[in-house]
Amino acid sequence: MQRRQLLLAGFGAMAAGGPASADDLLDRPARPSALADKRLITGIARAGQRLVAVGQRGHVVVSDDGGRRWIQAGVPVSVDLTAVYFADERNGYATGHDGVVLGSRNGGDSWTRLLDGRQANALVLAQMERRAAAPGATEQDGKLLDEARRNSESGPDKPFLDVFFVDADHGFVVGAYGLVLRTMDGGRNWESWFDRVDNPGLLNLYAVRAAGGAHYIAGEAGLLLKLERGGERFRALPAPGKGSFFGLLATLAGVLGVGMRGSAFLSTDDGASWAAIATGLSASVVGGAVAADGTVVLIDQGGGIVLSRDGGRSFAASGLRSQMPLATVAFSGNAALALGGPRGLRTLELTAKDKP
Known part of the structure; x- marks a missing residue:
């Protein structure tokens, strides 16, 4: 998990008073902190005109002035959070360590x-027990059942790493070792898709997004998946390379996958083929965003920032560079960026040549 080594500082979150168990962190509300926007930030999303950022120790902060001032939100857990997505200006979802999924109905x-690793383990185990006992069960079903049993025995220690909702009710979360869960009612109920993914190696799944009406998942070792037309299984796509994908973006040109060593691959034919795109970035691309006018921004771990005006077909070096390592980015309007990383949140105005 190369990306998570930088972004999440390990899988064992530490409370202020010393080591804490997963159960403690799952049941302990995040502590108010004047430094919430100055610590590790792993995800930023737009909720209408508002910015919402998530990060270490269950911290969630919101900004209504383009990222100049951040206010901490109330959160019922203290685990490190990994990603955030808003289906609209009111309804948002966040994922985190120990199998956490959070929901907001008031813009953050x-x-x-909505879910934690204890419940997720039970869901996956029950599903695989039914599947393995059903007529026509395969050897792979037995292997997945064994894995589900091991996960249940080890406790709620697997993180969800990304989340996407097509609307306020329908969404997926994906995570470590092939975890995929779906909800059809805004997170009140969840369904395990552990056995509905072409991922026999149980590779980590880093990103989930929809583009052109189709859902995609990206992960380790060049893994790319697309939800089949019937909507019942994520099928593997031809891999354009062996490097891990850390993000997916729906652009005006198609779907863009980004990952290791500055790599980006664009598909303009619904995932049938992928073209390598020169980004000019040298470190791993760990984040990206698409503005209302279609402008695409990519960031790398080292603070590099590039922009595309043609849906990701080509990228140009911007006049911007972050002075800190980066983990996540969002547009603050069309003329500024909100950036997050190990040192918290920053905003950067686009230079004259980079503005639309």
């Missing part, structure tokens, strides 16, 4: 726990 002002 407050959050409720």
Whole structure:
């Protein structure tokens, strides 16, 4: 998990008073902190005109002035959070360590726990027990059942790494070792898709997004998946390379996958083929965003920033560079960027040549 070594500082979150168990962190609300926007930030999303950022120790902060001032939100857990997505200006979802999924119905002002690793383990195990006992069960079903049993025995220690909702009710979360869960009712109920993914090696799944009406998942070792037309299974796509993908973006040109060593691959034919795109970035691309006018921004771990005006077909070096390592980015309007990383949040105005 190369990306997570930088972004999440390990899988064992530490509370201020010393080591804490997963159960402690899952049941302990995030502590108010004046430094919430100055610590590790792993995800930023737009909720209408608002910015919402998530990060270390269950911290969620919101900004209504383009990222100049951040206010901490109430969160019921203290685990490190990994990603955030808003289906609209009110309904948002966040994922985190220990199998956490959070939901907000008020634009990020407050959050409720929708799922945790204890519940996720039970869901996956029950599903695989039914599957393995059903007529026509395969050897792979047995292997997945064994893995589900091991996960259940080890406790709620697997993180979800990304989240996407097509609307307020329908969404997927993906994570470590092939975890995929779906909800059809805004997170009130969840369904395990552990056995509905072409991922026999149980590779880590880093990103999930929809583009052109189709859902895609990207992960380790060049893994790319697309939800089949019937909507019942994620099928593997031809891999354009062996490097891990850390993000997916829906652009005006198609779907863009980004990952190791500055790599980006664009598909303009619904995932049938992928073309390598020169980004000019040298470190791993760990984040990206698409503005309302279609402008695409990519960032790398080292603070590099590049922009595309043609849907990701080509990228030009911007007049910007972050002075800190980066983990996530969002547009703050069309003329500024909100950036997050190990040192918290920053905003950068686009230079004259980079503005639309």
